[in-house]
Amino acid sequence: MIARFEMSEGGQPDPLARLGERLDRARSEQNRGPSNGGEPPPSGLGLGFRIGIELLASLLVGLALGWVADRFLGTRPWGLVLGFFIGSAAGIMNAFRAAQGLGRGGPRPGA
Numbered sequence: 001m002i003a004r005f006e007m008s009e010g011g012q013p014d015p016l017a018r019l020g021e022r023l024d025r026a027r028s029e030q031n032r033g034p035s036n037g038g039e040p041p042p043s044g045l046g047l048g049f050r051i052g053i054e055l056l057a058s059l060l061v062g063l064a065l066g067w068v069a070d071r072f073l074g075t076r077p078w079g080l081v082l083g084f085f086i087g088s089a090a091g092i093m094n095a096f097r098a099a100q101g102l103g104r105g106g107p108r109p110g111a
Contacts, residue, residue, distance in 0.1 A: 051098050055091035062087015 042050075066083020070076045 051095045054094040058091035059087040
């Protein structure tokens with residue numbers, strides 16, 4: 001790649017030429033293929049902790065929402081039971097999404 005800096009009237013490098021250089025660099029990096037930003041692939045232990053924490057967090061959120069519903073609606077214990085099942089389902093779905101990308105070299109982006 002050739003660095004091309006053209007001089008404007010004041011003797012300063014032309015900002016448009018610098019922008020063109022940055023665009024060329026970005027295009028060449030994009031053509032090289034996907035990159036994970038220099039981060040190593042996630043380890044099995046790290047992925048296991050992530051899945052476990054997501055399961056626990058979604059279960060706790062479901063239970064908390066069910067408890068709040070019971071307090072305000074007076075439906076004790078059905079809100080808690082429903083919150084347990086909704087939290088469990090959400091946790092299992094999150095764990096499934098995280099584990100889907102294991103066979104392809106890591107979790108999918110945005111998961």
